[in-house]
Every structure is written in C-alpha cells, then in structure tokens.
Amino acid sequence: MPTPSTTTETVTLTIDGQTATVPKGTLVIEAARQVGVMVPHFCYHPKLTPDANCRMCLVEIEKMPRLQTSCSTQATEGMVVKSSSSVQAQEARKMVLDFILANHPLDCPVCDQGGRCDLQDFSHEYTATSSRFQELKRVFPKEYFSPLIETQMNRCVQCMRCVRYCDQIMDVKALAPTGRGTLTEIKAFGAHELDCEFCGGCVQICPVGAITSRLSMYEFRPWMLKRTDSVCGYCGDGCQITFQTKDNALIEINSTQGSGRNNGDLCARGYFGYHVSEHPDRLTLPLIRKGDEFQSVQWEEALELVGQQLLDVKAKYGADAIGGLISGRCTNEDIYVFQKFMRGVVGTNRIDSSARYGHLNGVHALQRVQGTHRWSVSFEDIESADTLLLVGTNITETNPITGLKVKEAVKRRGAKLITIEALNPAIGSISNIVNLAQQHLGVKPTGFSTAILGLLKAVVEQSILDAELQGKAPAYFNAISARLQALSWDAIFAQTGLASDLFTEAAQVFGQGKKVVVLVGPGVLRSEGGFGMTMNLMDLLLITGKLTNPGCGLAPLAEENNDQGAFEMGGTGAVLPGGTSLGDPAVRENLSKAWGRPIPDTPGSSLPQLIEDAQQGKLKALFVVGENPLASLPPSSGIHSALEKLDFLVCQELFLTETAQKAHVVLPACSYAEKDGTFTNTEGHIQSVRTAIDMVGESRPDWEIFSALSVMMNNPMEYGDVKEIGKEIRNLLPGTRTLGPAPLPAQPDSSAIARYVTTDYQRDIAPRYQLPVNDAATDEITLQVSQSLFHSGKFSRKAKGLLQVEATGKIYLHPEEAARRGISDGDMVKVSNSLGEVLTPVGLRERIPQGVATFPEHFDEEIRQLLPYKVDPETQVPYYKLARVHLKKVVGS
Amino acid sequence: MAQYETILLKNMEQPGYSGSLEDYERAGGYQALRKVLKDMQPDQVIEEVKKSSLRGRGGAGFPTGVKWGFIPKDHPGPKYLCCNADESEPGTFKDRQLMERDPHQMLEGMAITCFAIGAETSYVYIRGEFRLGAKILEKAVQEAKAAGYLGENVLGTGRTINIFVHAGAGAYICGEETALLESLEGKRGQPRFKPPFPATHGLYQKPTVVNNVETMANIPHIMNKGGEWFAGIGSPPKSCGTRIFCLSGHVNRPGNYEVPMGMPFREFIYDVGGGMRSDKPLKAFIPGGASAPFLTPEHLDVKMDFEAVAMAGSMLGSGGVTVMEEGTSMVWAALRLMEFFYHESCGKCTPCREGSSWLTQILQRIWNKQGRQGDLDLLDELCKNIAGRTICAFGEAEVGPIQSTLKYFRHEYEELIREAEATRPQSKEIPVFTH
Amino acid sequence: MLLEKFKDEVEEILSRYPVKRSALLPLLNLAQREEGFVSEPAMRDIAKVLELTPPQVFETVTFYTMFNLKPIGKFHLQVCKSLMCALVRSDDVVTWISKKLNIVPGQTTADNNFTLSVVECLGSCGTGPMMQVNDDYYEQLTEEKVVRVLDDLARDGNCHLKSGPFMFPTTSGKSR
Numbered sequence A: 001m002p003t004p005s006t007t008t009e010t011v012t013l014t015i016d017g018q019t020a021t022v023p024k025g026t027l028v029i030e031a032a033r034q035v036g037v038m039v040p041h042f043c044y045h046p047k048l049t050p051d052a053n054c055r056m057c058l059v060e061i062e063k064m065p066r067l068q069t070s071c072s073t074q075a076t077e078g079m080v081v082k083s084s085s086s087v088q089a090q091e092a093r094k095m096v097l098d099f100i101l102a103n104h105p106l107d108c109p110v111c112d113q114g115g116r117c118d119l120q121d122f123s124h125e126y127t128a129t130s131s132r133f134q135e136l137k138r139v140f141p142k143e144y145f146s147p148l149i150e151t152q153m154n155r156c157v158q159c160m161r162c163v164r165y166c167d168q169i170m171d172v173k174a175l176a177p178t179g180r181g182t183l184t185e186i187k188a189f190g191a192h193e194l195d196c197e198f199c200g201g202c203v204q205i206c207p208v209g210a211i212t213s214r215l216s217m218y219e220f221r222p223w224m225l226k227r228t229d230s231v232c233g234y235c236g237d238g239c240q241i242t243f244q245t246k247d248n249a250l251i252e253i254n255s256t257q258g259s260g261r262n263n264g265d266l267c268a269r270g271y272f273g274y275h276v277s278e279h280p281d282r283l284t285l286p287l288i289r290k291g292d293e294f295q296s297v298q299w300e301e302a303l304e305l306v307g308q309q310l311l312d313v314k315a316k317y318g319a320d321a322i323g324g325l326i327s328g329r330c331t332n333e334d335i336y337v338f339q340k341f342m343r344g345v346v347g348t349n350r351i352d353s354s355a356r357y358g359h360l361n362g363v364h365a366l367q368r369v370q371g372t373h374r375w376s377v378s379f380e381d382i383e384s385a386d387t388l389l390l391v392g393t394n395i396t397e398t399n400p401i402t403g404l405k406v407k408e409a410v411k412r413r414g415a416k417l418i419t420i421e422a423l424n425p426a427i428g429s430i431s432n433i434v435n436l437a438q439q440h441l442g443v444k445p446t447g448f449s450t451a452i453l454g455l456l457k458a459v460v461e462q463s464i465l466d467a468e469l470q471g472k473a474p475a476y477f478n479a480i481s482a483r484l485q486a487l488s489w490d491a492i493f494a495q496t497g498l499a500s501d502l503f504t505e506a507a508q509v510f511g512q513g514k515k516v517v518v519l520v521g522p523g524v525l526r527s528e529g530g531f532g533m534t535m536n537l538m539d540l541l542l543i544t545g546k547l548t549n550p551g552c553g554l555a556p557l558a559e560e561n562n563d564q565g566a567f568e569m570g571g572t573g574a575v576l577p578g579g580t581s582l583g584d585p586a587v588r589e590n591l592s593k594a595w596g597r598p599i600p601d602t603p604g605s606s607l608p609q610l611i612e613d614a615q616q617g618k619l620k621a622l623f624v625v626g627e628n629p630l631a632s633l634p635p636s637s638g639i640h641s642a643l644e645k646l647d648f649l650v651c652q653e654l655f656l657t658e659t660a661q662k663a664h665v666v667l668p669a670c671s672y673a674e675k676d677g678t679f680t681n682t683e684g685h686i687q688s689v690r691t692a693i694d695m696v697g698e699s700r701p702d703w704e705i706f707s708a709l710s711v712m713m714n715n716p717m718e719y720g721d722v723k724e725i726g727k728e729i730r731n732l733l734p735g736t737r738t739l740g741p742a743p744l745p746a747q748p749d750s751s752a753i754a755r756y757v758t759t760d761y762q763r764d765i766a767p768r769y770q771l772p773v774n775d776a777a778t779d780e781i782t783l784q785v786s787q788s789l790f791h792s793g794k795f796s797r798k799a800k801g802l803l804q805v806e807a808t809g810k811i812y813l814h815p816e817e818a819a820r821r822g823i824s825d826g827d828m829v830k831v832s833n834s835l836g837e838v839l840t841p842v843g844l845r846e847r848i849p850q851g852v853a854t855f856p857e858h859f860d861e862e863i864r865q866l867l868p869y870k871v872d873p874e875t876q877v878p879y880y881k882l883a884r885v886h887l888k889k890v891v892g893s
Numbered sequence B: 001m002a003q004y005e006t007i008l009l010k011n012m013e014q015p016g017y018s019g020s021l022e023d024y025e026r027a028g029g030y031q032a033l034r035k036v037l038k039d040m041q042p043d044q045v046i047e048e049v050k051k052s053s054l055r056g057r058g059g060a061g062f063p064t065g066v067k068w069g070f071i072p073k074d075h076p077g078p079k080y081l082c083c084n085a086d087e088s089e090p091g092t093f094k095d096r097q098l099m100e101r102d103p104h105q106m107l108e109g110m111a112i113t114c115f116a117i118g119a120e121t122s123y124v125y126i127r128g129e130f131r132l133g134a135k136i137l138e139k140a141v142q143e144a145k146a147a148g149y150l151g152e153n154v155l156g157t158g159r160t161i162n163i164f165v166h167a168g169a170g171a172y173i174c175g176e177e178t179a180l181l182e183s184l185e186g187k188r189g190q191p192r193f194k195p196p197f198p199a200t201h202g203l204y205q206k207p208t209v210v211n212n213v214e215t216m217a218n219i220p221h222i223m224n225k226g227g228e229w230f231a232g233i234g235s236p237p238k239s240c241g242t243r244i245f246c247l248s249g250h251v252n253r254p255g256n257y258e259v260p261m262g263m264p265f266r267e268f269i270y271d272v273g274g275g276m277r278s279d280k281p282l283k284a285f286i287p288g289g290a291s292a293p294f295l296t297p298e299h300l301d302v303k304m305d306f307e308a309v310a311m312a313g314s315m316l317g318s319g320g321v322t323v324m325e326e327g328t329s330m331v332w333a334a335l336r337l338m339e340f341f342y343h344e345s346c347g348k349c350t351p352c353r354e355g356s357s358w359l360t361q362i363l364q365r366i367w368n369k370q371g372r373q374g375d376l377d378l379l380d381e382l383c384k385n386i387a388g389r390t391i392c393a394f395g396e397a398e399v400g401p402i403q404s405t406l407k408y409f410r411h412e413y414e415e416l417i418r419e420a421e422a423t424r425p426q427s428k429e430i431p432v433f434t435h
Numbered sequence C: 001m002l003l004e005k006f007k008d009e010v011e012e013i014l015s016r017y018p019v020k021r022s023a024l025l026p027l028l029n030l031a032q033r034e035e036g037f038v039s040e041p042a043m044r045d046i047a048k049v050l051e052l053t054p055p056q057v058f059e060t061v062t063f064y065t066m067f068n069l070k071p072i073g074k075f076h077l078q079v080c081k082s083l084m085c086a087l088v089r090s091d092d093v094v095t096w097i098s099k100k101l102n103i104v105p106g107q108t109t110a111d112n113n114f115t116l117s118v119v120e121c122l123g124s125c126g127t128g129p130m131m132q133v134n135d136d137y138y139e140q141l142t143e144e145k146v147v148r149v150l151d152d153l154a155r156d157g158n159c160h161l162k163s164g165p166f167m168f169p170t171t172s173g174k175s176r
C-alpha cells in the first residue's frame, strides 16, 4: 500500500463538492472517507494493498475517460471526484451488485453475517430489489473446511480479502483461491482441511458470510448481540477485543479494525479461546476442606475461616510466616489491592507474582541501565523501525500481535530483521518469523547467551561503537572489549555452530540501523542466565549508541497479559507500587502515609524463596490468587513438599486447579469477562477491562474478596467499586499514565545510564561476559518446554475452540532428527534423564533445530518431572524450561 | 495480383531454410545486433525505432519506441524484457510460425531491445501448449549463446544479455501483459491494475518492457535498413510496415500472410486468401482476433490499418482475420466466442467474472430456443456494464462479438426468440421479486 | 523425491530467475511430464524447494488448464472447439473420436490409453480442425486422419502425421 509519506506534502481535491486536503499519496477512497463520503466497496481494506477487483468503488473523476476505482487511485491536486453525485458511477455500482447477486445465494436467513453484511447493506442502499438474472447460479459443493472456520463458498464475492490478509498481514498463506473465473473458490490445500494459525482474520475481514466461525455458527443474529469492548486476557500484547454476548452468554469475540494496540488483529487464543469463562467446571461457591473432601459453603463462612486462619498464623509465627502469590492475569486493581492487603493488613512483604517467571528479568535490566521499568519504545516504533533484532522471542507463538508489528516493519516497510532464535527457517502452517530475517543466527535454546556475546564481539571488532560515550566512559568500554576479546571465535562456534562472519554481517546490519528495536522473549528471559543476557543486550544498544536515540530501545516481551502490571502494582515482593524499591525508607514512608497503614520493613521475597521457606517450615500459610504453581513449576523446584508442609493454603481461583486441590479453602473468583479493571500490556499501555457477562455462580472479583477479608480481619480496606481503586492508584502513582490512546513511551534516564556506565556495570560484568559451561556432552538432546500459539498457560485448556486445534502435548522434533533415530510421526517415545522418564507421542516440525526437541508447556504435567530447576542469583527468576534428555522409540508403538 | 515484399517471413520462404543459426546468419542474420553493439548508443536505437513508427503487434498497437522510452534510464537495479509469445487469441497463429521457423530473428530483436532498454535478462513467455516452439527456441538460444550473440560477453562487448524460455500452462489471460508478469512470477495469471505501468513496476516490480514476438522480429530489420525505410512501408504515417495477418474460417487458403498494412480486406481475403471456399458468399468477418467486433461485407473495402479498422468500429488487434460464409449463425458464432471468454476470464474483476457466465448462459438459452422477450435489452445492458469497467481489456474483448452481432445481425437473435416464444407454453405471469 | 531425481534440471531452472517462485510453472511442468499429472507429493516438494506454502502452489496449479490434478490416459487428446476451428467443423472431430474410442469428452478409455478433452483455441486456427495429443499438434484433420492417428498411437505410441515446424500455407500454396 502506498503509505502516505511522512512529509507534510498535501493535495487538495473535491469529492462530491466537498473539499478535502490530504497527504500526498492518499487514495481517493480514503480522502472521501475523511470528508464523510463513504464509497461502497468489497475488496478494499485499509490494511491491505489495493487489489481493485470488485469494481464497486467506481467514481467519476473529471478529465479521466472512464470510471475509476477509488481504492486504487491516488488523490492529486485539483482532482474533482464525483461519487454519489455521479449518476454514471451510481448505475455502475448498482450493476456490480447485480453481477455479484447473480451468483450469490439468497440464504440470508441462515447466514451468520446477515445483518452485518456489506452485500446486504449495499443492496439495500442501492435498492437492488429485483434481478434479471434467471439462469443457473453456480453451486460449490459444501466441503468441510476446518474445525473452527466455516466456509460457504457460494456466498463468496471473490474479493480476496481473506487471501490477502492471510498473506500480507499474517504471512501464513494458508488460503488458496483455486480455479478460475466464476468457479474461483477459496480452499486450503487440495482436499485437506485448513491448517493455519487460526487467527480468525479471514472471518473478520470477509465482507459477506462466506467465511464464518464454527464456534458460534447459527447461534445468533447479529442484532441480538450486545457488545462489550475489553482487553484480551491471554498474552502481554494486550489486544482490544469485543465480547459479543447474547442473553449473558459469550457468543463470539472480535476486534475492531483500527482500534486497540492490535489494530483489530487477533490470534487464535484471542479469537477462539473465549469459552473458558463459561466452562462448566467453573467454581461457583467457596469450598472448605473437610478431611479429603471439599464442602461448598457460603462466603461468610469461608471468609471468616480464611481471616481467622491468617490472623492465627500471624499471631503464632509472625506475619512473615504468611506468603502471597498472585497471577499476572489479574487486573491491576486486583493486584494492587492484594499487595496492599498483604502488606497493610497481613503485615508482610512476602508476596510475588507471575512476573517472576521471567518478565522481571527484562524489567530489572531496563531499570538498572536506563532507569525505566517500561519500554522506551512502542508498537509504533517497532513498525517504523529500520532494523529489528529478535532474540529468543519465538514471537509468533508467544506474542503473536507484536509479531505482526515485526512483519509489518519487514514485509511492508522494508525493515531489516536480525534473528537469534532457536528456529530453522522453514515454512509451515504457522508463520515463522525467521523466514523474514535478513540475518538469521540459528542456535539451540541453550545457545542464546553465546550468540549474544558473539554479536557483541563482532560489534566491538568492527568498532561499531558510540565514540562519544566511549570518551565519557572508557573503563566501561574497555571492560567489555577486554572480556569479549578473551572469548575466542572457536569457542563461540563450538557452542553455536555459527562462524564469525555471520556475526560480523549481523553486526554490520545492526550498526547501520538508525531506528533499532531489540525484542527479547522467553528464550532469554526464562532461560538460565536470562538476566545477564538481557543486560548484555542493553550493553549492545548502549555501546553502539542506539539506546537513547528516538525510536530505539529494548523491548522485553511479557508472556502473560498483565505481567507488566503485576510488577508496577507492587506485586513482586521487593518492589512497591510504581516500581519503587521497598528498601527505600522514604518511599515506604510515603506509601504508609497514603495507606494509613504501616508498611513492614521486612524484606520482600520471591516465589523461590517462599518455596524454600515453606520447606524449612518458616512459611506457614500461603495465599495463592489465580496462580497454579503446582502445574507451573517442575517437581525439582520442591513445590510439592513446600505446599504439603504448609499449615494453611488458600487458593482464589476460577477452577479447582492442581494447587487448589491441595488448598484448605478455595475461594471462587470471577474471570476477566465478568469484571471491570485494567491490564497493562507489554509496552506499558493501561487498558480497560469491562464486564461482559454476569459473574458465574457466587464468584466475585478478586479485589472484592481481599476487601471483604480485610473487614473480617478488622483492618478494613473498603472500596465501592473498581473506579475507586483506580483513582487511588492514580493519586498514588502520578507516573501511572491515564488510560487513553498511545501515550509516549518512557524516556531513558540519563542519570541512570551515567551511573551504570561509571560504576554499576562492574557489579556483574564478569559472569555475564563468560561463555556458559558446555554441557552438551552429558545427554543427547536439548528439550525445551515452550509456548504454543494455541494456548496460554494451562488456562486455555478449558477453551473448547483451542482444544480443537491442539488438545494434547507431543514432543516435536525435526524430521531428519527423527529419521536418524528411526522415529516417525506419531510414534511413542520414552523421554528420560536422571530425573525421570516419560512416554509421549512424537510430532515433526521442520522449524525445530536438530539436536532440539520441544514440548508445549501447556501439556507438561508429565514431562515437567524431567526439568531441572535453577534460580537467578540477581533477580530470583526460576529457570526450568530446558533439560537434557534421552529419546528412545517405544517399540510396538 | 500484386507482389509484396515480405520482411518477416522472407527467410523461411526460401526453400530448405531450416531456421538454424547457420541458415539465419547466411541470410544476413545477427548483422543488426553487431551493428547496434558496435556503432550505436541505446538512445539511438530507441530513436530509430521511434522513427520507424513501429507499433506493437500484440494487439494494442502501442508505438514500440515510445514504450521503450518510458523505461527510466537512471534506474539502478535490474530491468527486464519479456517477449509475449502467449499467442492465445482465437484466430491468431503467426507468432507460432515465427518461433518455429525462424527463431533467431526474434531472438536478435530481443537482444537489440535488451541493449536499448538496458536489460540483462529477458524471458520469452510462450504459451504452454507450444511445446515444439519452446523446444526450437531453447535450441536457438543455445546456438546463439555458443556463437556469442547471447550470454555473458555478447560479441566481446562485455555486455550480458540472457534470454530464457518460460512456458505458460494454459491461460489465455496470460497474454495480457501484467497477467503475463504475474504468471512469470509463478502466480495466478491475473492482471494488475495500472498505474503503475510495467515500464516502472513490471517484473519483480522492476522496469520492464513487454513486446510481442512479431514486434521483436521487426527490430533487426529496422536496425539494418533504418527507421525511415520501415516508416515508408504500409500505410504511413500511423500504420507502417508489414503485418502477418492470420487468415482462418471459410476461405480457400487459410494461413499466415505477410502484407503491407493498409491493404483492403477485400484484397486480402479474395486475392491473397483465395476467396470463399464454397459458393456461399461472405457473411461476416472478424478483422483482428476474437476480441475484435465482427464486420460485414460492407466493410470489405476498409483498409487493414489501425485507424481505418477502428473507424469501422472494430480493431486490428492481433491480426487474426476470420471469415464466415452465409449460412453461419451469428448467434452461434457469438456463443462460441462467449464460451471461450467465459472459460478464460481470470475471475478477478466482478463484471468480467460474473458477466461472462451470465452472458454465456443467456446466449446458450437463446441458441437453444429458450430465449425470452427482453433478453436482447439485457444483453445490451450487461455488455455496456462490462466494457470499460474492468482492470484489463478482456472486458471490452468479451462483449465485442455480442455487441457487433447484435448490431448487424439482431434479426437472427430476434428470430430465435420469436421461435421460442411461439413454442413456449403460456402461463399466467405472476409478478415476482426475484434475485 | 521427484526433484531429487531431476536435481540438475531443477538447479538449472532455478538459476534462470532472481526470485524463486518464478520457477513454479517450469517445475510443475516437469512434475507433470514425469507423472502425467501434478500429484500432491509433487506440489509439496515444489513448495519446499521454492519456499512456498502448499496452498500457494495449489492456487497456481488450479489456475492453469494444462495441469491435471488427477491421472489421465497415456494420450491426452485435446480437440480445439473455439470458433475458428468450429467453423471448419471441429465438432465433427469430437464425434469421430467418440465413435472410434467410445468415450465422450472428459472420459478416459478403459485401457487408460486415451483421454478426450475439448479445449479452447490452441493457436492453429488456419489449419483447423486440429487437436493436440500430449506435446504434439495434429492439424487439418479429417475422419480418416483421426482414425489413423489413433491407430498409430495405440499401436506404436507415435504417429508421424504430427505437425513439424509450422508453415502454412506452404510455399507452393503461396498466393503470389
């Protein structure tokens, strides 16, 4: 699409007598929209490059011989356009409708699009009440298309929006327009069913009812639906979603083009994963353990019990014998009230959240080097970057919409992409970001730290350095170069399999970038040494002089929807709301005053610390909110014995999870579809979550439960509604940006940088600039437990739509790796190491590097036992995603 | 009967001429390329072609030199030449002969064109069914390469000119230049909207010239003898040179005949082509391939040049002249062509895609004596709303036969409809709203 | 794998184009030449070589009429039915073939030898009626000629009546 140039050059034209001044390069159809003239169209879509195939948008343009398609004609100075004022254009459009309707079935009564169909609307507008078409309509035999997406090709108007979306936006290319002429039909491959990312984009972009969702098929008429705009609860991208409900039931989800951080695009989780909230297994009443059984009770009884137990433990062992753990899926308001409850009512700082699982590594690195706890870039900066470096992001699976921003930058705006990923460039049914890379440094999941060092070494060797900063902080530069010089290219090759010239080329591309964004994902943030690797990437930006340039920065990707909020709301022990340090007495003082409650000066603790203390009997009670550590952490973390040792475990949950099953009390919380609040996405945007359906059973919003408990514990924190909490947060944290469109990203703080490059870097430079110990010899294959595109944690396993695409876990191998071992697709293998052994079926994927096997973490209940566990000494992030294992085919499988 | 100097078919008219490099060289082949490379600048070549007034032989008749002149001179990246050998227009079969019998002639033309526009790589997009032609061309390319006329160091000048033969796979629309480019890029051969034009955004979005085989075959001769010489042949100032017209249908001697442009159809059909094959007189003829509207005996004195045929309400198009004798049903003829267009519509543009099926069904109905009153008005209106409303010229092409037969032979349609009405069982009309 | 077998040819084809996808039609032609039709495994192979998704190959294959998605007879008889050939009675050619082989257009003989199709203009309107059989053209058909072609093909797998390099009218028939 000819993106309107950024220069302010404009042209002025008239459309139906109205004057419009638009940037040069603007399409006539868009210029018309700006002055309120809606030109009817099917194939045009602002997201896609014009195709001008439907011929509906014809307009009359003075001095042009025939009618022009306004979707493909650029506005020029002095142009005189007639749309609805042109009789000729109006008649032509009417005739286009006639042509389309000739072969279009009139099955509007049973079409899910009926009522929001462009074809219906235009037919109405152009009063196409009769047709002279009396011949035979073409009929495509109905074919099964896919578990989630339905096609009714007789309704297709061949606008190719679906096909173009699948290619241009998603880079998936799963839809094939087959045949020719009137017999053109959208299919998958041959007679096979559709195998793709199931982003739902084709359903959303189809202007008629040719592609619809099977999940909501025949369940509604569009005018019965109530819309509620909200935010997706799955990953950190924070997509705008609209719940469409009918009689309090979730019928479907979609997203509005042009709105939200996602601009209307969604992934499978967002589009098809909405049935969790209505799952029959939802907890509807509080449960209290009676022996081996749970008993349903009324809220009063449960709350009294919890309050009393907490007070008892506190009285007996002190407040620090109580710990809290909250999910990064909760709203900011929930997390804020929880930590206030723990600190102010219970009296302990021993709280943690799922930001601990990795996001903290990124946030702490940002804080330490540039003094911000948020990105200094935004999604817009990713789209307009000229150079992007992705490290361990697995971006399509983990943060699919951020992935779309990267695709936009590379595919449409010509950005250069460098990837350091544990992926092979290979085409599959899911898009693969490394296919778009100009420089791809493929490593095993254990190779990220070495690859980052290799890139740094190449940068230093090429002298792609910021001379000014070097002059100011020679010792910092010297320390880094000296350490990099000590690393040999041979050793780097031995660990990564990558030769020095690859690093050199990547370094050159990186160095030439003016607007450079580095994205870091779980491969770094959740793997051993994650903090050090992130710091080294900060160094990379810093020494090349990019960190402080506009449009440049490091972007650690949050895996869960509100990991960033969990940190900012004070959900990680040693950090108070606003990302401030618990260790700072002045901060504590201020907050105590505002709360009217003392904040304990005892240290905060991390989840690994809580586990250890529970095992040692120092922690007696644990309050778990929306987290399921038994299902997240491997047995090697000691979580089982830790929980068993507790005197009192209370879980606040949607479902009776593995952890909840061990609890003494289970409190039913409601899901994000049932409450108001805010989420903070990975780039730091705070967005509103809104109530779409009534609360299920007796479930309550998390904050309400904490508030009620505080009353029970005679230390009431009362809030009338979520807005009050929001107001309190904003008053307390002037830095908390208000809701609204794209606020400016945080700016790196020069004093923080100055501190870092003079002294602070010294603290851990030695371990960070060492190659990891090569343990490749010990076992035979690296197992990585990783994120799948179709799930999010264990939560999404309750989403019937997503289960249709992926219902079980498999160990995935490269086909050649499998062949070498005599293993075929679907075989059972024994996966084993010193920690245990597991049987699992095998799947094949070409994008997985040889010597690596992956397993989706969402189905890891068995495989988890093989994972060793380590804790980051700096950030206390637990690492448990990688293992070395043996693979053996189970004979007879 | 007058004698005509042939230019393009001259070599192959010599007995025993095999089209081999040896034969071609013996007939003076590749002298033009030598001369151009040695003595001329690209601009001069383009000037000479402009001077010749050569117009494209593919159908649209666009001035070739002007087209070349649109190629940006200072463009840094690669530029391309594509020779359009898709020849799929019903009634046209001249490129096939040029390729199979004298392949070097067009290759030399291509090499010169590459030099003129600054292209190193060029492709001959040949329709997939022409297996023999493709084989012959491939062999000729190898010969020319071995002889130094093509390849990396053409005639020792250090210049690279590569020609690759690329076969299509059965799609008429791939003859349309932008569809050809899409197809050459390995995609569905659907036309691109213009602007941008291939001259700036062609193959792989690079500056590209697309020229027909016959257009290319003219180039060596223009270089050898000069633009002025060429401009003096035929029907100057606008229709210069000879053209190979393809004669088919109910004539005595169908075939390819190279004659100077401007000859009247009467002379071409009756003298050159030997007249009607039976004693039935001529009823109608198509002057320029299936896309060209039909003409009637009263047009026999129209001159075969671009302007005159256009004035007569048709077009010279691809040069395919099809003659139909008295007794041929014009409804049937229009239907046959309509079926072709229905089969070949790429399906991109709504009016073309849906219109072609709708028109075909109506014609079939009328032909099968199931026509209805009002059908002819409907045909008129559908045609009006297809022509000029599509991305490529296929839209105009597909309605040409119907519009022209309706114009000249409306009574034949009416006759059939009358018959239908007479035999149709009468039922009470119930007004309905239908779609 | 098909493409393994023709490695050199594939390499040579790829070397002609700066963008891989351009090699799609040539490779599909190669696949069809080898197997008689374009099979699914072939499409997958080609997709892999060209770094395309299988649906991208599929959409292209189905656009072009020369690609068969299913196996057909050993000899593919394609009779042109467009107007110019129809004027010189190409419909009769179909009848002659049908009569001789006992199949209608779209069908294959029981011995898998012949598949009959009617197709649109093949660029030999001056020499109609005509048909293409696999790579070869047979022109100016008469019933007698059609019968001979079919007999020869069935017996020898070849027939010398096919057209050589095109030249009509022949010099002797030239009008001047």
Ligand SMILES: Cc1cc2nc3c(=O)[nH]c(=O)nc-3n(C[C@H](O)[C@H](O)[C@H](O)COP(=O)(O)O)c2cc1C
Pocket: B055, B056, B057, B058, B059, B060, B061, B062, B064, B084, B085, B086, B087, B088, B089, B172, B173, B174, B175, B176, B177, B178, B210, B211, B212, B213, B215, B216, B392, B393, B394, B397
């Ligand atoms: C539907 C359609 C089919 C065409 N088919 C052919 C063709 O088969 N061969 C050809 O040379 N030009 C064909 N053309 C014309 C080309 O688009 C283009 O004008 C021509 O190749 C340019 O070459 P020239 O300038 O040498 O004539 C076709 C055009 C249209 C609209």
Ligand code: SF4
Pocket: A155, A156, A157, A158, A159, A160, A161, A162, A163, A186, A205, A206, A207, A208, A210, A211
């Ligand atoms: S399915 Fe819908 S979006 Fe896709 S081409 Fe058809 S009408 Fe257009």
Ligand code: FES
Pocket: B190, B191, B345, B346, B347, B348, B349, B352, B390, B391, B392, B393, B394, B395
């Ligand atoms: S675009 Fe297909 S016919 Fe013109």
